[in-house]
Amino acid sequence: MNKIIAKEYLSDKVVRFEVEAPLIAKSRRAGHFVMVRVGKKGERVPYTIAAADTTKGTITLVVQRVGKSSEKLCRLEAGDFITDLVGPLGKATHVDLLGTVVCAGGGVGVAPMLPIIEAMKKAGNRVVSVIAARSKELLLLEEQVREHSDEVVIMTDDGSYGKKGLITDGVERVIQREKVDLCVTIGPAIMMKFVAELTRNYNVPTVASLNTIMVDGTGMCGACRVTVGGQTRFVCIDGPEFDAHQVDFDEMLMRLRAYS
Amino acid sequence: MSDYLKAERAEEWREALRKSIKNRERTAISRVRMPEIDPMVRRHNYNEVNLGLTAALATKEASRCLDCVDPTCITGCPVEINIPKFIKNIERGEFLKAAKTIKNTNALPAVCGRVCPQERQCESQCFYTLKLKKEPVAIGHLERFAADYERESGTISIPETAPANLIKVAVVGSGPAGLAFAGDMVKLGYDVTVFEALHELGGVLRYGIPEFRLPSEIVDIEIDGLREMGVKFITNCIVGKTLSREDLIEDGFQGIFVGSGAGLPNFMNIPGENLVGVLSCNEYLTRVNLMQAADPDSDTPLYKGKKVAVIGGGNTAMDAVRTAKRLGAEQAAIIYRRTEDEMPARVEEIKHAKEEGIEFYTLHNPLRYEGDGQGRVQRMELQRMCLGEADQTGRRRPVPIKGETVWMEADEVIVSVGVSPNPLIPQAFTDLEVTSWGTIVVNSETMQTADDRVFAGGDIVRGGATVILAMGDGRKAAKSMHQQLQCTNRSN
Numbered sequence: 001m002n003k004i005i006a007k008e009y010l011s012d013k014v015v016r017f018e019v020e021a022p023l024i025a026k027s028r029r030a031g032h033f034v035m036v037r038v039g040k041k042g043e044r045v046p047y048t049i050a051a052a053d054t055t056k057g058t059i060t061l062v063v064q065r066v067g068k069s070s071e072k073l074c075r076l077e078a079g080d081f082i083t084d085l086v087g088p089l090g091k092a093t094h095v096d097l098l099g100t101v102v103c104a105g106g107g108v109g110v111a112p113m114l115p116i117i118e119a120m121k122k123a124g125n126r127v128v129s130v131i132a133a134r135s136k137e138l139l140l141l142e143e144q145v146r147e148h149s150d151e152v153v154i155m156t157d158d159g160s161y162g163k164k165g166l167i168t169d170g171v172e173r174v175i176q177r178e179k180v181d182l183c184v185t186i187g188p189a190i191m192m193k194f195v196a197e198l199t200r201n202y203n204v205p206t207v208a209s210l211n212t213i214m215v216d217g218t219g220m221c222g223a224c225r226v227t228v229g230g231q232t233r234f235v236c237i238d239g240p241e242f243d244a245h246q247v248d249f250d251e252m253l254m255r256l257r258a259y260s
Numbered sequence: 261m262s263d264y265l266k267a268e269r270a271e272e273w274r275e276a277l278r279k280s281i282k283n284r285e286r287t288a289i290s291r292v293r294m295p296e297i298d299p300m301v302r303r304h305n306y307n308e309v310n311l312g313l314t315a316a317l318a319t320k321e322a323s324r325c326l327d328c329v330d331p332t333c334i335t336g337c338p339v340e341i342n343i344p345k346f347i348k349n350i351e352r353g354e355f356l357k358a359a360k361t362i363k364n365t366n367a368l369p370a371v372c373g374r375v376c377p378q379e380r381q382c383e384s385q386c387f388y389t390l391k392l393k394k395e396p397v398a399i400g401h402l403e404r405f406a407a408d409y410e411r412e413s414g415t416i417s418i419p420e421t422a423p424a425n426l427i428k429v430a431v432v433g434s435g436p437a438g439l440a441f442a443g444d445m446v447k448l449g450y451d452v453t454v455f456e457a458l459h460e461l462g463g464v465l466r467y468g469i470p471e472f473r474l475p476s477e478i479v480d481i482e483i484d485g486l487r488e489m490g491v492k493f494i495t496n497c498i499v500g501k502t503l504s505r506e507d508l509i510e511d512g513f514q515g516i517f518v519g520s521g522a523g524l525p526n527f528m529n530i531p532g533e534n535l536v537g538v539l540s541c542n543e544y545l546t547r548v549n550l551m552q553a554a555d556p557d558s559d560t561p562l563y564k565g566k567k568v569a570v571i572g573g574g575n576t577a578m579d580a581v582r583t584a585k586r587l588g589a590e591q592a593a594i595i596y597r598r599t600e601d602e603m604p605a606r607v608e609e610i611k612h613a614k615e616e617g618i619e620f621y622t623l624h625n626p627l628r629y630e631g632d633g634q635g636r637v638q639r640m641e642l643q644r645m646c647l648g649e650a651d652q653t654g655r656r657r658p659v660p661i662k663g664e665t666v667w668m669e670a671d672e673v674i675v676s677v678g679v680s681p682n683p684l685i686p687q688a689f690t691d692l693e694v695t696s697w698g699t700i701v702v703n704s705e706t707m708q709t710a711d712d713r714v715f716a717g718g719d720i721v722r723g724g725a726t727v728i729l730a731m732g733d734g735r736k737a738a739k740s741m742h743q744q745l746q747c748t749n750r751s752n
């Protein structure tokens with residue numbers, strides 16, 4: 001049982017939780033996730049650790065309400081307990097001094113991107129963050145992204161804020177303008193697929209953080225498997241980050257629809 | 261036979277019992293049949309199939325046992341239960357004493373009586389099997405009877421524990437290996453904490469083996485017993501992730517036992533294996549058993565296929581296919597590349613599966629899966645096989661019959677072709693020695709790893725074995741860790 005210390009709405013459908021989890025706060029690194037279960041009949045669902053505070057012993061989760069399980073979680077209030085929470089899981093982001101890193105986060109993907117932006121900056125990289133949403137109200141965490149980025153490009157589908165266009169337009173502009181050494185992308189699978197296609201054309205190494213269906217999150221079930229470079233890999237233990245140019249996104253999109 | 265066993269066999273009551281019925285009469289009794297739920301009924305529910313022996317049936321079966329001078333049955337049991345002693349206690353009606361005898365060496369008798377492959381272990385070495393060429397004494401059924409009797413009597417004996425010695429030891433994983441280790445160490449007075457990655461305890465006993473074979477209530481009661489003896493359990497804690505080896509040492513744990521199991525499912529790497537509807541046996545059984553996905557109130561989704569094919573011939577495959585039938589599959593089939601004789605599953609499970617209407621396609625092996633427009637599996641191509649030469653293990657190798665393939669419809673395929681060791685601990689504990697299979701190397705006498713504070717046993721060492729072998733490892737490790745810790749703590 002982990003206590004929720006604070007809850008805040010980042011948008012209509014996105015909630016930020018600060019949850020007591022001292023051991024996880026201490027051992028987690030950028031890129032790690034946790035499995036969460038709400039209620040005795042709840043399912044185990046993965047969420048990225050968006051931030052951690054080791055002195056308070058808390059971790060931050062940013063949750064988008066999309067279906068049954070995220071809805072159940074979003075209904076909890078500060079003071080309530082999460083039935084089960086386990087982590088940190090997955091491999092941490094490989095952080096290195098590379099030069100210029102473009103961090104392309106779409107929708108709720110900006111939240112899991114935040115610790116990566118922070119870590120990349122800390123390692124001495126020039127960080128250009130391209131964050132995107134359908135419209136202004138849905139844009140998340142702009143302040144926090146600015147704090148750790150050298151430059152921020154904002155894209156909205158409807159042009160209600162930043163520049164009008166898709167995230168790929170924003171990324172392409174940066175690539176055309178300067179040498180980019182690495183692109184990291186997190187967001188809906190379809191978005192990551194198009195970012196990967198774009199950066200492949202420009203030979204920019206790209207890492208995507210995959211959000212497949214999971215059950216245990218510890219390598220036991222294989223529900224999370226994806227094909228990367230022709231080989232089957234498990235997102236929960238081999239990932240969640242993979243070379244985006246090697247990922248079979250079409251297969252992943254198909255598998256994401258397994259239960260819908 | 262050890263002097264100890266001899267002395268016990270010479271006890272007056274045993275002598276008297278031996279004399280009370282002639283061996284000729286004993287061997288003339290035919291083996292008891294386990295009462296079970298009718299196949300037509302049970303294929304629609306999740307209740308335990310085997311109903312257990314009545315006291316009358318158990319006593320009669322116990323009287324078949326000859327209380328041999330050389331009880332070879334004991335050598336077939338990995339934890340060397342004093343089999344004739346417990347059986348003779350049943351014969352004379354001392355059921356609680358029978359249970360106590362078993363518990364001396366086996367911490368989970370209600371579990372082993374149900375899931376041990378007895379025909380390959382104790383019962384294979386029974387005098388009846390070896391010398392009389394008759395059906396062996398039903399040791400497993402009798403073990404289950406004694407354990408169930410004790411549990412239902414409400415007078416479960418909680419084994420005595422030595423005075424607390426305040427030495428902390430950690431256990432990674434709450435499967436049979438970890439539970440057996442924890443039970444022995446707490447008896448010796450240690451302060452034992454079991455860390456479990458999942459939200460429920462029991463390892464495969466919980467997430468793998470279904471209710472109709474091993475009700476989870478039984479596992480719960482065994483775990484409660486350990487808790488009463490003082491074992492602490494911490495769920496949702498992954499050693500190597502949530503806590504590192506160093507964290508444990510810093511927290512004062514002087515020894516660590518790793519029983520993290522063989523959790524990683526194998527796939528065959530054939531075309532179409534990642535289609536929707538093709539899943540590992542672990543995924544299927546975890547959804548159903550751990551997450552209770554078949555319960556309409558459960559949030560975990562479950563796809564219930566109408567034509568389900570399960571690839572493999574082990575216990576896992578039998579559990580999956582029988583589960584599928586219970587969840588409403590019109591057709592549930594086992595696809596296995598060898599013949600029934602080579603199937604690793606327990607004989608009883610194969611028999612039960614057949615009675616429940618499971619179809620068996622032996623000497624068939626999948627080549628590819630094909631999906632519909634939505635990427636959902638629809639059919640598969642099977643290669644016909646025949647048996648060739650024996651391989652190193654003595655099993656005849658399956659060989660494809662050139663050109664002979666068939667197509668079979670399937671809207672759900674459950675791949676059950678083995679598991680590999682869980683890689684979490686081998687990755688996180690850097691001083692361990694690990695084989696190319698991913699199993700942890702231990703000294704087979706002491707179960708100690710290359711890291712002298714760390715011991716290991718069960719599937720993480722054996723790469724997939726049995727409940728009782730895992731428990732035997734846990735007990736062996738407890739004994740040698742105890743010796744080591746006594747030395748270090750005395751010299752401090």
Ligand SMILES: Cc1cc2nc3c(=O)[nH]c(=O)nc-3n(C[C@H](O)[C@H](O)[C@H](O)COP(=O)(O)OP(=O)(O)OC[C@H]3O[C@@H](n4cnc5c(N)ncnc54)[C@H](O)[C@@H]3O)c2cc1C
Nearest residue numbers: 045046047048062063064066067068069070211212213214
């Ligand atoms: C490594 C990782 C990190 C993630 N981080 C975040 C995050 O920080 N914030 C966030 O909002 N979302 C995150 N997600 C996605 C999040 O897990 C899903 O949005 C969530 O599981 C959807 O559940 P639902 O029942 O609310 O949605 P629905 O869309 O109703 O899901 C329908 C069904 O699909 C299945 N399903 C779909 N996606 C998943 C999934 N990823 N895992 C398990 N089951 C799934 C479930 O079985 C569910 O019942 C992450 C996913 C992964 C794999």
Ligand SMILES: Cc1cc2nc3c(=O)[nH]c(=O)nc-3n(C[C@H](O)[C@H](O)[C@H](O)COP(=O)(O)OP(=O)(O)OC[C@H]3O[C@@H](n4cnc5c(N)ncnc54)[C@H](O)[C@@H]3O)c2cc1C
Nearest residue numbers: 433435436437457463464499520521575718719725726727
């Ligand atoms: C479906 C199925 C049916 C079977 N049927 C039979 C049968 O009928 N008879 C029989 O004898 N055998 C059977 N077996 C085999 C038997 O269950 C195993 O050999 C036995 O359970 C192994 O025990 P273990 O303690 O080594 O590991 P497990 O039972 O696998 O337990 C390992 C536990 O460790 C946990 N863990 C892993 N890593 C960590 C970590 N880093 N930190 C914390 N916890 C961790 C896991 O979550 C798990 O709970 C069956 C297996 C399966 C899968």
Ligand code: SF4
Nearest residue numbers: 337372376381382400
């Ligand atoms: S523990 Fe298993 S092998 Fe040993 S006597 Fe019991 S059923 Fe037989």
Ligand code: SF4
Nearest residue numbers: 325326328333386387
């Ligand atoms: S070998 Fe068979 S008959 Fe002899 S003591 Fe063992 S169980 Fe009884």
Ligand code: FES
Nearest residue numbers: 217219221222236
């Ligand atoms: S979620 Fe089960 S193996 Fe990855």
